[in-house]
Amino acid sequence: MDPKHRIVILGAGYTGMMAAHGIARRTRNADVTLVNPTDVFNERLRQHQAAVGQQLAVHRIPDLVAPAGVTFVQGRAAQIDAANRSVVLADGNNLGYDYLVYAIGSATPRSEHAFAIDDPEFAQALRDNAEGVLTVCGAGLTGIEAAAEAAEAYPKMRVILLSRGEPGSMMGSKARSYLMNTLDRLGVEIRTGVTVTRIHPHAVELDDGERIPTDITLCTTGVVHARLAAEAGIAVDDAGRVTVDAALRSVSHPEVFAIGDAAAIRQAYGTIHGTCQSAIPAGAHTAESITRILRGKDPRPFRFGYIHQPVSLGRKDAVIQFTNPDDTPSRWYLKGRAAIAYKEAVSSSPLKFYRSKSPIPSAFTKRTGGRHNPTLSKGSSR
Numbered sequence: 001m002d003p004k005h006r007i008v009i010l011g012a013g014y015t016g017m018m019a020a021h022g023i024a025r026r027t028r029n030a031d032v033t034l035v036n037p038t039d040v041f042n043e044r045l046r047q048h049q050a051a052v053g054q055q056l057a058v059h060r061i062p063d064l065v066a067p068a069g070v071t072f073v074q075g076r077a078a079q080i081d082a083a084n085r086s087v088v089l090a091d092g093n094n095l096g097y098d099y100l101v102y103a104i105g106s107a108t109p110r111s112e113h114a115f116a117i118d119d120p121e122f123a124q125a126l127r128d129n130a131e132g133v134l135t136v137c138g139a140g141l142t143g144i145e146a147a148a149e150a151a152e153a154y155p156k157m158r159v160i161l162l163s164r165g166e167p168g169s170m171m172g173s174k175a176r177s178y179l180m181n182t183l184d185r186l187g188v189e190i191r192t193g194v195t196v197t198r199i200h201p202h203a204v205e206l207d208d209g210e211r212i213p214t215d216i217t218l219c220t221t222g223v224v225h226a227r228l229a230a231e232a233g234i235a236v237d238d239a240g241r242v243t244v245d246a247a248l249r250s251v252s253h254p255e256v257f258a259i260g261d262a263a264a265i266r267q268a269y270g271t272i273h274g275t276c277q278s279a280i281p282a283g284a285h286t287a288e289s290i291t292r293i294l295r296g297k298d299p300r301p302f303r304f305g306y307i308h309q310p311v312s313l314g315r316k317d318a319v320i321q322f323t324n325p326d327d328t329p330s331r332w333y334l335k336g337r338a339a340i341a342y343k344e345a346v347s348s349s350p351l352k353f354y355r356s357k358s359p360i361p362s363a364f365t366k367r368t369g370g371r372h373n374p375t376l377s378k379g380s381s382r
């Protein structure tokens, strides 16, 4: 009997987990090894909840992958020896591969005197400053969700959200005005058109020299990418994401697939930005591609269209802007209870799948159209 193909997947986030399950459920002709620094799954979709101290369910990675026949290795990939097709872990162990899936996600940048969304100390700092001032720098979706969550959990806290542009500017006017009204109801003070130049221990400095006094600061601007691929000579873009072809293979090393936040995936409308809604289909697609290659077939091109921009606004409100495939807003949105239910379904569905034995649902793979739900009415909530 021929030896099994060795598939090593780096990163057990949403993407790596989907690729591992997809390959293991499709073929018995591969040894699938999943590598991650911790043995607990990081639910990034709920990171704003964890940040304010909510207790989240603990999902142990070995429990999620062992039933599918995937081997879990707890460790951090320290080096990829692309010429010899092996990965060196931080503990010195070596993993040889025939195909490598690079799914190490992105990291939150750190700044002095400010917390990041995944800082374990942030929740305690909020508790200690329940009647103080929290300044959130950056009103992308993470900044909005964190500000809303903190304002709801600590009604006596003054929450200031600083942004260059309008929060929710990528949404349609109705969803955006719902978002702004909800932030206002929660007492979040929004200052737009400002650029943060420096963060001091108890003040945030703007480009015009103004200093906003604060007790704690949360920085939510941007993500950074590890140098792991670049150091291995694998082609990356300016941000450090692996450059891939239409089938999600590295343009320099076709035996390496890259997916999720760690990959620069081009579509007709531009490069996909880091979201779970694109990461999971990319993981499922890579699983299909690798199993096709193992059967002597060519991988197919990956096609992806966005469907939504989901934003939770505390535990009691949310707004979902449905989109065209290129992420421009469509005429449809959800708000209030319907939006909360939708967002919860989106956030919990990956874990439900990893725990199940079912085939990959088409919702995880057929993301090419980005059509709205025909049961929704125009510009309304249910």
Ligand SMILES: Cc1cc2nc3c(=O)[nH]c(=O)nc-3n(C[C@H](O)[C@H](O)[C@H](O)COP(=O)(O)OP(=O)(O)OC[C@H]3O[C@@H](n4cnc5c(N)ncnc54)[C@H](O)[C@@H]3O)c2cc1C
Residues within 6 Å of the ligand: 010, 011, 012, 013, 014, 015, 016, 035, 036, 037, 038, 042, 044, 045, 046, 047, 048, 075, 076, 077, 078, 103, 104, 105, 106, 117, 142, 145, 226, 228, 259, 260, 261, 262, 274, 275, 276, 277, 278, 279, 310, 311
């Ligand atoms: C607060 C917040 C809310 C969000 N909400 C949404 C949303 O509503 N909808 C949406 O679509 N997207 C959302 N996102 C974005 C989404 O979470 C990411 O796009 C998604 O997690 C990317 O998945 P990934 O598998 O590429 O990376 P990750 O989920 O980050 O997983 C990467 C994994 O790789 C591991 N890793 C890192 N380095 C190494 C290494 N050297 N060796 C081995 N393993 C390594 C990490 O520990 C991690 O477990 C949100 C993000 C945040 C922060």
